[in-house]
Amino acid sequence: MKQRRVTFSDIATAAGVSRATVSLVLHGSPLIAAETRARVEQQLQTQGYVYNRAAADLRRRRSSSVAMVINDLSNPFFAEFAAGVDEALGATGYVTLLGSTGESVERQQKVLTSLMEHDPAGIILSPAEGSDSRRLLSVIGAHTPTLVFNRELPHAQKIVPHWDFLALDNRHGARLATKHLLQLGHRRIAFFGGHADSSSCSERRKGYREALAAAGIVAEPQWLVESAPTRLEAATQTSALFIRDPVPTAAVCYNDAVALGLMLGLAARGRRPGYDFAVTGFDNIPEADVSMPPLTTVATDPRACGRRAAECVLARIHDSDVPVTRMITPVQLVVRASTCPPLRPSGRKPRAEPIEP
Amino acid sequence: MKQRRVTFSDIATAAGVSRATVSLVLHGSPLIAAETRARVEQQLQTQGYVYNRAAADLRRRRSSSVAMVINDLSNPFFAEFAAGVDEALGATGYVTLLGSTGESVERQQKVLTSLMEHDPAGIILSPAEGSDSRRLLSVIGAHTPTLVFNRELPHAQKIVPHWDFLALDNRHGARLATKHLLQLGHRRIAFFGGHADSSSCSERRKGYREALAAAGIVAEPQWLVESAPTRLEAATQTSALFIRDPVPTAAVCYNDAVALGLMLGLAARGRRPGYDFAVTGFDNIPEADVSMPPLTTVATDPRACGRRAAECVLARIHDSDVPVTRMITPVQLVVRASTCPPLRPSGRKPRAEPIEP
DNA sequence: CTGAAAGCGCTTACAG
């Protein structure tokens, strides 16, 4: 059933021209006589010719694919990012080679090794947690333009200073969320969830600390609680917030999943998020809008990030001399019902108070 | 910066052998003398050789890629499916060519055309709504093994009888949900949301009707309400359920998004889902678990589907004579708080009643 | 055990 594909030779023979002529016709060369062109195009049509880009790429020593390696496709944030990348690549004639790693560093090495054999013109990498810059460099090599998304690689500046980097403005996002809570009157604000050694978490913690500092507040150690960035783990860790005074009245969460988990954990302890405890998230996943109460969170635009990532890599593919990019995409606070003013001992809810920056 | 890649010739020269020998070493041929092998491997190592699979594929006239075209990557259901496909393909040395269509039939044609130029060994297609079998066939051609996922193409049996098909057991899932509501005592059950002309919707409606029929009930026309499969549209359509008696006391929804929208719509009309109106979904998306009330739904395993799809296509790539598959993957009811018994005029909640099948 | 040679489907100066 699988028969030989139609090739330039078939077209050339049938149209009574050489293969070179077929190639010129296909690329719309103005040299070709109109009559010849018509004959060739006729044949391309009737024989159902399909261009073999791999052969052309081989001959021209270039590549029309870009590899996209994603740590967690099942996370809507990364899925949207992937869709954005594919959209922008497709629009410029590149094809996307997909590799998903499921947050496994080992799979990441394997996947990249396999993708490299397909000679991608560039790489967009959303690295698995715990990625090692040196190992990545050893499989990617020095000559394939690479953009790292979302997570800063350890010692990136030393080991892969020539790779582009694109991330959310984690610090600013966390600052916005924290400021919002301060403005509502909170003074004891926790930072809840995430792994402190991940770049996105440490950036967010920085923003949180900065906003607190601007209000003259220093975070108590027990206000910094780590957890895996999942709902379940977050729910489990909730108790850690209440083991020692001063107990927080609000929490800036690492992301929405953690925030939703915290809300479950609070409910289980008889606390009502959005009424006697304020919670913020990060990402603005669809659930944020339908949770009870709806979640105040920091909105990002992962699809736009994907498009930007693709454009950045394409730029470097076409001109390796563009300066290395370290892009930070803006984020935005979305206020919903999960953030309330603190409940005073009297039970009376205070009005929001303005804060000096 | 982008320099010529290391090739067989470089290795051959350095190791003092021919390119043929390098090839044999690379493929672990037992013919090669141990001493020669060592010399070559040494060079492969030190020069950082990377295999060029495209060149090899060209020469061997085969392909080591599979195209995966997805209608909506931002839907976690399809993102999980994609992850499953990539996982299974990667495990067998194939690379995944990604194309996302955003539910646009036009983009689908473009994306497929572009992907075909990369000569995929097979295609996994989750078609955009409104896909035309004939147009798809014209770009894919008769000789590339193709599996259609999730949505049946119109007249598939006539036009593309040689394509494999994999879908959820939509009918059984809807039957399960409907039966569950019947067992709770409901008699007036709506089928809410989806486009009636889509294959998944019509299958689900079939299952719904079957379950009703088994209980001796015929659906009233006003119990069948269409809507786009989104939360927003569903919320808007809610009123359609209550314009004419007999008004339903429960609804089997096309999917979870629709069910969540319906719950919002109900709340807006002063009805409390899970208390005076029962709702079921389909998909078991993460939100189902955290909505208020948590959503009773039909759970699927999209990642496993993806793996199965990949295996099926690989089987056909390696042996074009395997019989055409029409696979239906099992689904499972997950009961949560959104399904309650009907509220009787008295306001008293009846106990669940057993139903004769 | 190893090499010379032909060829996969294309492109691109170079002649004419």
Place this chain on the structure above:
DNA sequence: CTGAAAGCGCTTACAG
């Protein structure tokens, strides 16, 4: 305006 020829990086009978 068109064709002959060389070559991209590999593979694979075929000699020896």
